[in-house]
Amino acid sequence: MNITVNRHSSVTIKEQVRLEIAQRIQSGLLEEGHLLPSVRQLSSQLHISLVTAHQVYQGLEKDGLIDAIRGKGTFVKKRKITPIQNTQPPHPALPPFQWQLSIPDYLPRASYWSHSAVRLPPEILDLSTASIHHSLLPLDLLQDSIKHALSKHTRSLGSYSPYQGDREFLEAISHYLFTQSGLTLEPHRLIITNGTQQGLDLFARTFLGPGDVIAMETPCFSSAIDTFRLSRATIQPIPLDHDGMRIDILEELASHGRLKAIYTVPTFQNPTGIIMSYRRRKEILEFAEANNILILEDDPHRELFSAGNGLKKLPPPLKSLDTTGRVIYLKGFSKFLFPGLRLGIMAADGSIYNRLLAIKSIADLGSPLWLQKALLLLFTSPHLTMYIKSLNQTLAQRRELVATMLSRELNPVIYYPQLAGGMHLWLTLPPDLAADDLIPAAHQRGIHFLPGSIFYPAEPELNHLRICWTNLSNEDLPKALSLLCDLLNRALTAKP
Numbered sequence: 445m446n447i448t449v450n451r452h453s454s455v456t457i458k459e460q461v462r463l464e465i466a467q468r469i470q471s472g473l474l475e476e477g478h479l480l481p482s483v484r485q486l487s488s489q490l491h492i493s494l495v496t497a498h499q500v501y502q503g504l505e506k507d508g509l510i511d512a513i514r515g516k517g518t519f520v521k522k523r524k525i526t527p528i529q530n531t532q533p534p535h536p537a538l539p540p541f542q543w544q545l546s547i548p549d550y551l552p553r554a555s556y557w558s559h560s561a562v563r564l565p566p567e568i569l570d571l572s573t574a575s576i577h578h579s580l581l582p583l584d585l586l587q588d589s590i591k592h593a594l595s596k597h598t599r600s601l602g603s604y605s606p607y608q609g610d611r612e613f614l615e616a617i618s619h620y621l622f623t624q625s626g627l628t629l630e631p632h633r634l635i636i637t638n639g640t641q642q643g644l645d646l647f648a649r650t651f652l653g654p655g656d657v658i659a660m661e662t663p664c665f666s667s668a669i670d671t672f673r674l675s676r677a678t679i680q681p682i683p684l685d686h687d688g689m690r691i692d693i694l695e696e697l698a699s700h701g702r703l704k705a706i707y708t709v710p711t712f713q714n715p716t717g718i719i720m721s722y723r724r725r726k727e728i729l730e731f732a733e734a735n736n737i738l739i740l741e742d743d744p745h746r747e748l749f750s751a752g753n754g755l756k757k758l759p760p761p762l763k764s765l766d767t768t769g770r771v772i773y774l775k776g777f778s779k780f781l782f783p784g785l786r787l788g789i790m791a792a793d794g795s796i797y798n799r800l801l802a803i804k805s806i807a808d809l810g811s812p813l814w815l816q817k818a819l820l821l822l823f824t825s826p827h828l829t830m831y832i833k834s835l836n837q838t839l840a841q842r843r844e845l846v847a848t849m850l851s852r853e854l855n856p857v858i859y860y861p862q863l864a865g866g867m868h869l870w871l872t873l874p875p876d877l878a879a880d881d882l883i884p885a886a887h888q889r890g891i892h893f894l895p896g897s898i899f900y901p902a903e904p905e906l907n908h909l910r911i912c913w914t915n916l917s918n919e920d921l922p923k924a925l926s927l928l929c930d931l932l933n934r935a936l937t938a939k940p
């Protein structure tokens with residue numbers, strides 16, 4: 445088993461190993477019935493004492509995650525959370541491939557994958573996926589743009605893209621970012637990526653390794669946690685307050701040791717929806733300056749805003765306040781456009797830019813040129829801005845609907861913030877109610893949501909869940925919300 449133990453952490457080695465193994469089991473990477481190394485093997489593989497290895501297994505057994513069977517070994521227990529059924533029927537001729545379990549891997553956890561709605565049966569009402577319902581997306585604009593590219597840019601089908609992206613497309617994006625978000629990012633500071641997710645991966649591959657520490661807002665986007673864990677860096681969770689990532693805790697941390705980077709989603713944070721205040725943005729930048737730290741700013745939700753709920757305007761992106769090239773800016777197009785296009789950009793400066801471009805060339809030799817040409821017209825069309833405006837009008841009505849329904853149907857002990865935009869809602873249950881335990885009942889009722897536990901890089905808080913209210917049709921959203929309210933209300937009354 446490959447587990448990197450941080451011997452300088454304030455978390456005990458026993459706890460680190462227990463958490464790592466627990467996360468692999470909970471996210472489905474270690475399957476039910478998987479034979480774990482013996483205490484002796486675990487101790488020698490991880491260079492920990494026999495006593496510690498034994499205590500790790502004792503803790504996991506107490507958590508109900510493993511079974512130690514005398515004379516046979518230690519096995520992953522049947523999971524409390526029912527795994528989502530794969531909609532594909534199993535191939536009858538496939539043998540169980542038991543031998544494969546003996547090949548170790550480097551995957552630390554995969555919460556995003558294991559809770560992905562892609563694995564849900566189609567009849568389930570999906571409150572988990574963070575995207576816009578397809579009926580609201582500008583399909584006509586996309587069709588026109590593709591048709592135009594088919595007649596105008598046929599040569600691109602036979603070419604590679606420059607590693608950083610197609611010149612014309614970079615210019616179009618640079619112009620889009622200026623008009624939409626006031627960001628001045630010239631084309632030579634941009635790299636086209638295959639979705640923001642690739643930007644996270646390129647950053648981690650370039651700048652994170654064993655011994656490095658990255659601070660991240662907690663709770664936070666689970667796939668970013670998975671990506672940073674894969675780099676074997678240490679993740680330092682930083683709690684949030686109303687103004688965003690807590691600067692007092694960052695400062696405390698910097699006084700103790702090395703921090704290399706900060707990851708933040710400052711605008712409509714995933715999953716909490718918090719918008720980092722202008723003042724906090726300035727403080728984080730000053731902190732990064734003073735401590736020579738990189739900031740990875742992930743900004744996929746900025747477009748999803750219309751003034752309301754006391755907020756007239758969004759604070760500017762950190763990147764627009766950055767005068768020294770410390771911020772690496774990620775902009776995705778999956779949250780207000782088509783996630784299936786898998787396109788995003790990364791903006792950086794100086795040698796940081798060059799190093800990211802080098803890794804992009806190593807990772808995939810550049811994003812598909814054809815796709816960039818196919819989207820050129822869409823990104824230069826004045827209709828794009830009009831579409832974003834009209835999308836926000838529709839979403840404002842949905843926000844109203846969500847607020848009205850929850851205030852009418854949900855037990856008021858369940859807390860949720862007022863929405864100012866974005867696409868998620870973070871619900872907080874009483875402390876003794878675990879959202880993970882409600883997943884099987886939710887599936888039985890025909891809904892799916894994300895349990896809050898997957899958004900924590902370390903010990904999770906179990907009494908939260910995240911729903912996305914933009915992904916269902918107008919007809920299905922009220923149905924799903926009613927089912928959810930009923931489920932949560934009943935869970936509250938069923939509590940011992």
Ligand SMILES: Cc1ncc(COP(=O)(O)O)c(C=O)c1O
Pocket residue numbers: 574638639640641642665709714742744775776777778783786787788
């Ligand atoms: C904060 C955040 N960053 C990145 C992504 C991934 O976006 P993309 O589809 O552009 O890869 C998501 C998707 O849920 C997200 O919430």
